Amino acid sequence: MGKVLTIQPVTRIEGHARISIYLNDDGNVEEAYMSLMSLRGFEKFIEGRPAEEVVRIVTRICGICPWMHHTAANKAVDGCFGVTPTLTGHKLRELLQVMAHINDKILHFFFLAAPDFVLGPDADYSVRNVMGVVKAAPELATRVVKMRQLGQMMIDRFAGKAIHPIAAVVGGFSKPMLESERTRLLKDAQILLDFSLYALDYAKNNVFNKYIDVFRELGVINTGFLGTVDRADGSFRLYDGRQRLMKTDGTFVDFEGDDYLDYIGEHVEPWSYGKMPYAKFWNEGFSLDLDAPKGIYRANTLARINVCDQMATPKAQEALEEFRSEFGRPAQATLLYHYARLIELVYACERIIELLNWEGITDTKVRAKVEPKGGRGVGVVEAPRGTLIHDYTTDENGCIKEANMIVGTTHNIGPMNMSVKQAATSLIKDGNYDETILNKVEMAVRAYDP
Amino acid sequence: MGVTTALEALSSCSGCEIAILNLGEALIPLLTEQIDIVHAPILMDHKYYGQCGDGGKSLQIPEAVIGIVSGGVSNEEHIEVLQEMRKKCKVLIALGSCATQGGIPALMNGQDSEQSFDAIFQTLSTDPGAGRPDRIVPKLLDRIYGLDEKVVIDLQLPGCPPNPAHIAEVIMSVLEDREPVLPTKSVCDTCPTRRQGKGVVDTVKRFVENADFDPNKPISDMRCLLEQGFMCMGPVTLAGCAKRGVPACIEARVPCRGCFGSVRPKGNQLLDMMNALASNGIDCMSVVDRRSIQRFCGAHGNLRPKKKSAVKEV
Numbered sequence: 001m002g003k004v005l006t007i008q009p010v011t012r013i014e015g016h017a018r019i020s021i022y023l024n025d026d027g028n029v030e031e032a033y034m035s036l037m038s039l040r041g042f043e044k045f046i047e048g049r050p051a052e053e054v055v056r057i058v059t060r061i062c063g064i065c066p067w068m069h070h071t072a073a074n075k076a077v078d079g080c081f082g083v084t085p086t087l088t089g090h091k092l093r094e095l096l097q098v099m100a101h102i103n104d105k106i107l108h109f110f111f112l113a114a115p116d117f118v119l120g121p122d123a124d125y126s127v128r129n130v131m132g133v134v135k136a137a138p139e140l141a142t143r144v145v146k147m148r149q150l151g152q153m154m155i156d157r158f159a160g161k162a163i164h165p166i167a168a169v170v171g172g173f174s175k176p177m178l179e180s181e182r183t184r185l186l187k188d189a190q191i192l193l194d195f196s197l198y199a200l201d202y203a204k205n206n207v208f209n210k211y212i213d214v215f216r217e218l219g220v221i222n223t224g225f226l227g228t229v230d231r232a233d234g235s236f237r238l239y240d241g242r243q244r245l246m247k248t249d250g251t252f253v254d255f256e257g258d259d260y261l262d263y264i265g266e267h268v269e270p271w272s273y274g275k276m277p278y279a280k281f282w283n284e285g286f287s288l289d290l291d292a293p294k295g296i297y298r299a300n301t302l303a304r305i306n307v308c309d310q311m312a313t314p315k316a317q318e319a320l321e322e323f324r325s326e327f328g329r330p331a332q333a334t335l336l337y338h339y340a341r342l343i344e345l346v347y348a349c350e351r352i353i354e355l356l357n358w359e360g361i362t363d364t365k366v367r368a369k370v371e372p373k374g375g376r377g378v379g380v381v382e383a384p385r386g387t388l389i390h391d392y393t394t395d396e397n398g399c400i401k402e403a404n405m406i407v408g409t410t411h412n413i414g415p416m417n418m419s420v421k422q423a424a425t426s427l428i429k430d431g432n433y434d435e436t437i438l439n440k441v442e443m444a445v446r447a448y449d450p
Numbered sequence: 451m452g453v454t455t456a457l458e459a460l461s462s463c464s465g466c467e468i469a470i471l472n473l474g475e476a477l478i479p480l481l482t483e484q485i486d487i488v489h490a491p492i493l494m495d496h497k498y499y500g501q502c503g504d505g506g507k508s509l510q511i512p513e514a515v516i517g518i519v520s521g522g523v524s525n526e527e528h529i530e531v532l533q534e535m536r537k538k539c540k541v542l543i544a545l546g547s548c549a550t551q552g553g554i555p556a557l558m559n560g561q562d563s564e565q566s567f568d569a570i571f572q573t574l575s576t577d578p579g580a581g582r583p584d585r586i587v588p589k590l591l592d593r594i595y596g597l598d599e600k601v602v603i604d605l606q607l608p609g610c611p612p613n614p615a616h617i618a619e620v621i622m623s624v625l626e627d628r629e630p631v632l633p634t635k636s637v638c639d640t641c642p643t644r645r646q647g648k649g650v651v652d653t654v655k656r657f658v659e660n661a662d663f664d665p666n667k668p669i670s671d672m673r674c675l676l677e678q679g680f681m682c683m684g685p686v687t688l689a690g691c692a693k694r695g696v697p698a699c700i701e702a703r704v705p706c707r708g709c710f711g712s713v714r715p716k717g718n719q720l721l722d723m724m725n726a727l728a729s730n731g732i733d734c735m736s737v738v739d740r741r742s743i744q745r746f747c748g749a750h751g752n753l754r755p756k757k758k759s760a761v762k763e764v
Contacts, residue, residue: 005503010493014464020586035586037527040461043573044566045557048737056707057745060554063465063611125501128610129494131481142478149474151701160702163465167702171660174705176665268571268580273587275576289613365666370658399739404574435501
C-alpha cells in the first residue's frame with residue numbers, strides 16, 4: 001500500500017470537507033474520496049417543535065443561504081397547515097429569496113473562487129486568497145466588497161435580519177413594504193444589475209477566456225442535471241416551479257416537489273456524513289464509476305442553466321444564448337459552474353427589479369389566516385447550491401412529527417467525488433504531485449461551491 | 451504587518467463568518483492592515499497536514515496572537531482543532547452563540563443523540579439498510595459542548611449571528627490591549643416598543659398571526675409584543691442584535707427568541723422566562739414546547755434528554 005494524501009481542510013468552501021487520495025506503490029491514484037465531516041441532525045431535533053417556530057430554527061443549517069431554508073420551510077409548513085399565502089406575502093418571500101442569491105454569488109465568485117484565477121492556480125497559498133486579491137486588484141476588490149455589502153444591507157434593512165432571517169412567516173410575510181422602502185430598494189437593485197453585467201463581462205475576459213483549457217478539462221464528468229423551471233413555459237426559476245430531472249442526453253422528466261420521493265433517493269457511503277442523492281426514477285441504481293456512473297445527476301448553477309428552456313429575463317437570456325452557442329446543452333464541463341453562476345447573478349438582479357415593479361408589492365395584505373393543525377407539506381426552492389427540499393409532517397397541535405430534508409449541496413456530493421477522482425487521476429502520475437496539482441484538485445470541488 | 455490571526459469553525463453554519471464579512475468596507479483595512487490571517491479554512495488555503503497533505507498525522511495550525519472560533523464542539527476532531535487553537539493562540543475568542551452556549555445544534559442535547567443520529571440515516575428518502583458512516587469521518591461526542599466546557603476562553607461574543615460592530619470592537623480591543631465594550635442590558639431594556647404596563651393577557655399566543663401595528667408609524671408606536679400576548683424573550687435575553695437602534699427581530703415586527711443567550715451571566719433563559727411570565731400573571735403552561743425556549747443555550751447541561759418514565763412493576 002502506498003501513501004495517503006490528506007487535503008484538509010478543503011479550503012475556500014463553505015462547509016467542512018476532507019479529500020483523501022490513496023496512491024498505490026507506483027504513486028498513481030488508486031482511490032480518492034471527498035468526505036463531508038459534519039453531522040448535526042436537524043431532521044431529528046426539530047421533532048416536537050411548533051412548526052411555525054421551525055421556520056426560524058432550520059435557517060441555522062446554513063448561515064450563507066439561510067433565506068433558502070427559511071422560505072422552503074415556510075412553504076412546507078403552509079402545506080402542513082393547509083394555508084395559501086396571500087399573493088403579496090408570496091411575492092415578498094420570492095423577492096427576499098432571490099435577493100439572497102445575489103450576495104451568495106458575489107461571495108462565491110469573487111471571495112472564494114477568484115483567487116485561483118486572478119492570482120493563478122499556482123500562486124503561493126499565503127497570497128492565493130481574497131486578501132491577495134485586495135492587494136493585486138484593489139479597485140476590483142473594493143467594488144466587490146461594496147456590492148456584496150449593498151446586497152446584504154438591502155435585505156437587512158427591510159427584513160431586520162439578513163443572516164438567520166425571521167420575516168417570512170407561515171401564511172406569508174411579517175410586515176408589508178412601504179413605498180419609500182420600495183423606491184430605495186429599486187434604486188439599489190439597479191446598481192446591482194449594472195454590477196452583475198460588469199462581473200459577467202469581467203469574468204468572460206479575464207477568467208473564462210484565459211483559462212479555457214483548464215475549464216474544458218479539470219474535473220470534467222458526464223452526468224444528468226436537476227433544477228427548477230416555470231410551470232407554464234419551462235423558464236429558469238429560483239423560487240417556485242416544477243422540478244426538472246435531465247439525463248446526460250438532454251431528455252428530461254418534470255415533476256412536482258410533492259412527488260420527490262418517486263424521483264430522488266439518498267445513498268449512504270461509510271466515508272461521508274453527507275448522504276448522496278441520486279435519480280431513483282432512472283431505475284439504474286447508484287454508482288460513482290467515472291466511465292459508467294449510475295443515477296448520478298448534478299444540481300446548482302450549471303444544472304439550472306442546463307435544464308431551463310430559457311431565462312425569464314432579457315439580459316440573462318442574452319447571456320444564456322451566448323453560453324449555449326459555445327458549450328451546448330447540457331454543458332458538462334465542471335468549471336462552467338462559475339460561468340453559469342454569473343448568468344444567474346444577472347437573472348437575480350433583473351428578477352428583483354421585476355418584483356419591485358409589480359403593482360401589488362406594497363399591498364398590506366401580507367399574511368393569510370393560519371391555524372396550526374396536522375398535515376404534511378413539501379417545500380422546494382432553488383438554493384444557490386441546488387434544489388432544496390423540506391418535507392414535514394405535523395401532529396394535531398401543529399408540532400413537527402416527522403421531517404425529511406434534502407439540502408442543496410448534497411446533490412453534488414456524488415458528482416464532486418467523481419470530479420475529485422477525475423482531477424486527481426489525471427494530474428497525479430508516478431508519485432509526482434505538488435501544491436499546485438493539489439490546489440487544482442480542490443478547484444474541481446470549489447466550482448460546485450459546497 | 452498586522453496582528454497574526456487564526457480563524458476556525460467547528461459545529462457551525464458559517465453565519466458567524468458572514469457576519470465578519472458584513473463589516474463591509476471596514477473589512478478591507480482590517481484584512482490588509484490591522485490583522486494578518488495565518489489560518490482560516492473559509493478564506494485561505496493553510497492545511498492541517500502540510501500543504502501537500504503528507505505532513506504526518508498530527509493537526510497543525512500556525513501560531514497567532516488572535517484566535518477566533520465559531521461553532522460548538524460535537525465531534526472528536528473539533529476537540530483536536532480547539533485544543534490546537536488554544537495552544538497556538540494568545541487570545542482565544544468564542545464567536546457566536548454555538549461557541550458560547552451550544553446554539554441551535556445543541557437542541558440535539560435534548561434527545562437521545564445516539565438514536566437520533568442513527569435515524570438520520572433511515573429517513574423516508576434514504577436507501578434502506580444504510581448505517582451511520584464510520585470511516586474517515588470523526589466520531590461524534592455524547593453531546594454538544596460550548597467551547598469553555600473544553601478549553602479556557604478569553605472572550606465570549608454571543609449572537610446568532612453576532613453583531614459585526616461587536617466583532618470589530620472585540621478585535622480592536624485586543625489590538626489596543628483593553629477590555630472590549632459590549633452590551634450588558636436586556637433586549638427589553640433596549641427595545642423602543644410602547645409598554646403600557648400589565649394588561650389583560652393571561653396566556654401566550656403562538657406566532658401564527660402578525661403583530662398589531664401601523665406600518666407607516668415607527669416601531670416606538672407599536673405596543674410591546676409581550677403585552678400583545680406573544681411569547682417574546684426580550685426580558686431574559688442579552689441585547690446586542692440591534693443594528694439600527696431596534697432589536698433585529700422586533701425591526702421585522704417579529705418577537706425575540708433569545709439568540710444572544712441569557713442577560714444574566716450563566717443565567718437560565720427557560721427558568722427566567724417562566725418566572726417573568728408568572729410574575730405578570732401569565733399561565734406558563736400555555737407555552738407550547740417550553741423546551742424550545744432553550745434553543746440557543748443547550749450546552750452546559752441546560753438541555754438533557756427527557757427522562758423515560760419508569761416502567762411500573764406489575
